[in-house]
Amino acid sequence: MTNTEIRDFIANAIEENEVMLFMKGTPHQPACGFSARTSACLNALGVKYAALDILPDPRIRQELSELSGWPTIPQLFVDGELIGGADIVAEMYESGELAGKLGVEQAEDAAQPEPAPVQRQQAPIGLENRLD
Amino acid sequence: MPTAEELKERIQAALPGSAVEVEDLTGGGDHFRAEVVSDQFSGLSRIEQHKLVYGVFGSEVGGPIHALSIKTSTPGGSS
Numbered sequence: 001m002t003n004t005e006i007r008d009f010i011a012n013a014i015e016e017n018e019v020m021l022f023m024k025g026t027p028h029q030p031a032c033g034f035s036a037r038t039s040a041c042l043n044a045l046g047v048k049y050a051a052l053d054i055l056p057d058p059r060i061r062q063e064l065s066e067l068s069g070w071p072t073i074p075q076l077f078v079d080g081e082l083i084g085g086a087d088i089v090a091e092m093y094e095s096g097e098l099a100g101k102l103g104v105e106q107a108e109d110a111a112q113p114e115p116a117p118v119q120r121q122q123a124p125i126g127l128e129n130r131l132d
Numbered sequence: 133m134p135t136a137e138e139l140k141e142r143i144q145a146a147l148p149g150s151a152v153e154v155e156d157l158t159g160g161g162d163h164f165r166a167e168v169v170s171d172q173f174s175g176l177s178r179i180e181q182h183k184l185v186y187g188v189f190g191s192e193v194g195g196p197i198h199a200l201s202i203k204t205s206t207p208g209g210s211s
Contacts, residue, residue, distance in 0.1 A: 034199065059195070070179075071186050072200070087201050088178050114211040 007063040010052075014067075019049035019102065020077040022064055027051050027118060034086035036115030038074040041093040044113035047102050078102065133161035133198060139189075140166075146188040147172055158202070165201040174206045 001009075014020050019042065025031030029130075042049050054073055061112040065071050068082050076083045078101055083089065090112065092098035094097040099106035137155040143152045143166060155161040166185060174183045181198035181204040186193055193200050 053198075065194070069183060071189075071191070082179055084182070085180055087203065088182065132195075 001057070001059075003059055003063060006057070006059050007067060010060070010064050010067060013050065013052055014077045014080055017050035017077075018079060019047055021049055021051045021074060022054055022060075022077075023051055023074040024053065024055050025118070026053055030057060030116055031120055032073070033115070033118055034072075035074045036078060036118050037112070038089045040113040040115035041089055041098065042076075044093070045099055045102060045104050045106060047104055064110050134192070135161060135165075136164060139164055139197075139200075142189055143168060143185060147184065151207075157199075162196065163199040163201075164197060164199070165203075167203045167204050167205075169207055171207055173204050174200075178204065 010022075020058065021027075021039060021042065023030060023032075023035035023039060025035055027043065030036035030039060045124055051087060052060070056066065064073075064075065065074070069132055070082060070085065072085050074086055074089075076085075076089050083098075083101065084092070089098065092101065134157040140152045140154040143154070144150055147168065148183070149169045150168055150172070151168045152169075155165045157165055168185055176184070182202045185202050185204065186200065187199065189197055
């Protein structure tokens with residue numbers, strides 16, 4: 001894949017998925033605590049989202065950050081717009097703002113959800129679409 | 133290797149008049165948390181506020197600075 005192809009792939013992913021998360025690892029096997037926290041917030045709200053593991057190729061992160069102007073991972077996009085990284089998503093989750101943005105009801109207890117255990121893994125580039 | 137004090141000074145230099153607290157989360161000089169209070173944040177979205185702070189360090193974030201956790205607010209309130 002050329003850098004341009006990677007950039008196009010990322011731009012398409014952001015455009016085509018209403019809720020798009022770029023992370024280290026996958027929602028089931030996050031490879032970083034920040035990514036684990038962010039996907040756990042989405043899981044707790046029960047929203048469908050697409051996730052892309054940026055680890056398999058360093059150029060994914062490079063192209064993503066150039067595109068978004070945001071230096072760190074994770075990055076959450078809703079309706080094509082960058083919402084934030086781990087801190088902002090956690091803050092918005094706790095305030096209920098994230099549920100509002102995603103158009104879902106939030107359970108009363110907005111304590112930080114338990115993230116999945118962090119694991120190191122190598123996966124091929126690909127989108128994981130959560131449909132459950 | 134950057135220190136918490138160095139990060140604090142650089143944020144304050146870039147955002148004059150801001151109140152900055154920086155903590156080295158691991159003691160290893162690569163995972164930091166910064167709390168920044170600045171009136172320059174007023175009227176900006178959270179994303180834009182954080183980008184201002186990240187912008188101080190450019191490509192160092194994700195490089196020598198592995199992680200920079202940010203909390204921003206304005207002197208008057210918490211937006």
